[in-house]
Amino acid sequence: MGLAAKSEPQIAGGFVNESFTQGHLLRDRAAFAAANRVEKIPIVIVGGGIAGLSAAWRLHKSGFRDFVLLEMCDQAGGNSRWGENEITRYPWAAHYVPVPGRKAIYVRELFEDLGVLKDGKWDERYLCFTPQERLFLYGRWQEGIEPAIGLTRSDRDEFRRLEEQIGAFRATSRFTVPMEVGFSQESANLDRISFADWLSEHRMNSRVLRWYLNYCCRDDYGATLDQTSAWAGIQYFASREPEEKGPLTWPEGNGWIVQRLMERIGSFVRTGRMVHRIVQSGSGLKVYAGDAEYHADFVIYAAPTFLAPYLVEGMMPLKTFEYSPWLTANLTLDRLPKNYGSDPTWDSVFMDSPTLGYVDATHQTLRTHVDRTVWTFYWALAEGPASQNRRMLLSGNWGYWKDAILHDLERVHPDIRQCVSRMDLMRMGHAMARPSVGAVTSPERRSLAKLHGNLLFANSDLSGFSIFEEAQYRGVVAAEHALARVSGSKRG
């Protein structure tokens, strides 16, 4: 008939921050323009994600100034990038850091430097405000993400038994953040089976329990229970003992940390410089990016490790590095959907959805009154083979993904289409390392993670999974390693 039943507000938007096109240039070994100038500089950091920025922070904090950081994108931050509109700042990917435990000494040092941790106390304004999380299940909201309503006696029993098991693992001190501190070959056998199989072995088959654990794996690793090794599944729970109700979060997520780091070391960061070649030359390394050729004593390689074989001359292809594809979206809401009796939270998750729900960027506001906001929607394309999901991710157009996201939200917020005025999408084919069976303990990964020679690998993916603390730890230790060896005269 040509008559729309209800006029639906137009939603604007598109794909943003596409970086895979540049990545594909490397993969396809495209020809890059020759360098026309040489810069001699003792330390070059490749990649301006948390790992690279943390390496720079450490060098700078030690008084070392002879380094540059080369970042492919126009904005530093990598997976902790952020955006901003007239309403608020918002994250593009990483949005929180669990309250660090005692063993995460470098993270604590960083947060002391940033004023987040003062005299052993965490600044309240950076801890996630109440109410933190909610889960939509059986047609209603509950507080918290671990399902608490509709549990049978045997569900409860399995939750309790898992809790006991985790408690025992925690007591071994082998599961730590960062993982290198406690990692021991004694727990290596857990990396040989999937988390799903481990649960079956322990007769934990409760549908609700498995939904919850599967959600946790998808959220942290972008992988399902079967795609995650038992070691990684247990690490998720056994490595943390929060000393404070958290997590740490900011409107722009971990982008807040990126900004604070950039305030300190921004003048050493060169954005829009994709490194396309790294070659050993004498006792040093040559790094090629844009119009320049950098001659360095040490290179801290903090870009994703899977790209390294395409850049580093003579490096063997990698076999055990797997990555999960992700889609994130930032939705501008011109009005808030009706809440149906639940206070809006920072994180909202829907049971039995393939997505991970959304995080509200204005939750951390000190204002009492908010009438427009931005939601960051998370979707790890986990189910099925990663390569297939990557293809699907790239082949769907913006309208397809926009509708897919709205359909998912509509189950929970029937009036969502009336609220959203803009939706920007970010596709990440190789978003984060996946701790599949055997990945964490693979000799290939363990050997790259060991710092030796003058090419120091530092990306978080060397831990087998990607979280803030791992990235920060690897950046810092790579910087320390280089600092200790770089000729003393250049210090200060």
Next chain:
Amino acid sequence: MGILLFITVLLIAACGLIYELVAGTLASYLLGDSVLQFSTIIGCYLFAMGIGSALSRYIDRGLAYRFVWIELLLGVVGGFSSALLFLAFAYSQGFQFLMYALVIVIGVLVGLEIPLLMRIIRDRYHFRDVVAHVLTFDYLGALGASLLFPILLVPHLGLVRSAMLFGILNAGVALWSTWIFANQLARTAVLRGFCLVVLAALCTGLVEAKRITQAAEDNIYADEIIFARDTHYQHIVLTRFKDDIRLFLNSHLQFSSRDEYRYHEALIHPGLSAIAAPRRVLVLGGGDGLAVREILKYPQVESVTLVDLDPEMTRLFTTNPMLTGLNHQSFLSPKVHVINADAFPWVESNTDSFDFIVIDFPDPTNYSLGKLYTTAFYKAVARHLSEQGLMVVQSTSPMFARDSYWCIAETIKQAGMLINPYHVYVPSFGEWGFVLAGHHEYRTPTSLPPGLRFVNVKDMPALFQFPPDMAPMSMPPNRLNDQVLVHLYDQDWKDISH
């Protein structure tokens, strides 16, 4: 036939008087000063009636037809007068102009009624009977109306619906006149059609009257709503019963004009009088200007900064005569600076220092408001306190919400201040609590500004004593990442309201 005619007279007299009473009552509710309002309205009204009577001589033909139309017009104008006035009060600056315009229009129409009616029926009776009967029933109608109005109509129907009800009577008179005067009318069917339309409109108005005052929750308020408005931030309702004006924000009572002096004197004087030379004062919340009224009793105070979220709220308490009568026009004082902003971000970004800080927010009924009761907030506020400065926090009831009260006290303490909790009895609220806080030991003041009705030097130390049923409880502090207060508050009030 005769009796029907005279009942008509009785009814139209009653209608006329009711419209006048409605206007007078509304004006004294909304503008205050009832003597002034009533005398000017009665004066205008009688004068307009005179004009109406004078005009009646220019009508020579179609008397019955014109009479029916006058009744219909009265039904519409009078019936909707009260609703229109409420809307004008809430949404425009032209309330008084509209009110006098309506009074004059109604007066002129009412002035026309009786002369026309007498001329219509003069052929049926002796002239002296006509005069005697018509005037008798006219005065009887007035008596009935003046008794019904205060006893039945205002308490049970309210002003909006009373006017509508009498509008219906006016329109009813018009309808039945088409039968009584059928022989003097042509095309009665059309006239009756108009009558039915007007009746239908008024009946709808009567049923939907609640929407006009925008207070669908009418029944939760004990007294009549005289103002209701959804601003961008909240639902503001004013009710009035006799002299008692009450303000509700999102259905929570903020004050009753009968006893608010107890609340506001207790909020301000124990703290402000204890400061040696207070010059700069900050009020967070308190958009009704009542706390500021108390602060202005100190001539040494040079400036008062008030930060309130809602510009409509502060505008209302700056411009409305009834409300400025309550706050003594405190917002018009040149010492007072009103800032419309969200308090927490304002406190974070502002760097001024103050000798006395008053924190008077709505109770922590949800997590948004709960942020204004956290250690983070009090720490941020404390940075604005001058060396000898004090701050006072409205802290809900230590009696009905004992856990919440002591949780707030603990929160302020954990923000690094010395606390002095105290309480006061406010009849419309019950036992109410405050917390004074600062960086030094506090001693109750030995002198106070003159003219206080409640707070006095002798009894003040007693306010700081808590009997066993309100005695301190050990509570965790309320923090941004762990807002225990909202749960406690919810539980406290649930416990007493089952």
